[in-house]
Amino acid sequence: MDQADIFPKGDLASADYFTGTAWVKILLSSDAELPTQIYDVTFEPGARNHWHSHPGGQILIVTQGKGYYQEKGKPKQVICRGDVVRIPADVVHWHGATADSAMTHIAIIPNTQPGTVAWMQAVTDEEYAAGN
């Protein structure tokens, strides 16, 4: 565990929903009393998740490194340590590391009552590289 890391890396992210190597550590499990899910995700360089959306929205807080965030139909954005990404309900997007830097973020699904995530197709290498 890098001294700069706040949390241990957690479990390897599923290849069903991620391209490349990423780890997911659950920080808060949702329940009826507090229907919020929080996890920490570390992406190795080049790793990213598939296109997806959240019916209750999501917020990302970047705690280490440099990565990308892209909403469907918009150019990808570079996101860095200290950036906060606001993702309203049902906005289709992906996030991940840049090709030459790892990236760690806290991911918050504030309201799991309408569901947590709807997964879609993988981000292709062409989509990932576009706009560099």
Added chain:
Amino acid sequence: MDQADIFPKGDLASADYFTGTAWVKILLSSDAELPTQIYDVTFEPGARNHWHSHPGGQILIVTQGKGYYQEKGKPKQVICRGDVVRIPADVVHWHGATADSAMTHIAIIPNTQPGTVAWMQAVTDEEYAAGN
């Protein structure tokens, strides 16, 4: 800004709701589309907020240092970098730094629709020191 800090310190916390010196940096403002509020709070040694509760609950993620969390009627707990504190709706509590260490946490109010916070009386020096 300490190299280990993720965010700048923000504004001085109000003496109406805090004892000692603390800073509050808003990370996400709540709105109708995404009714979630997130902020970063840094407490100097000895600083703490007043007794309070959140009608939509709260989650704390400690990112630096060592502090205390106490729920009304229970002993105070020591919380450290990497700890996640789950606070259900309407649970009366306070949080702050220990006497000899600063503490920084991210604070998430996942659902502001029923309101954000109900402030109560200050934590007395006797309450703060109890159980040491």
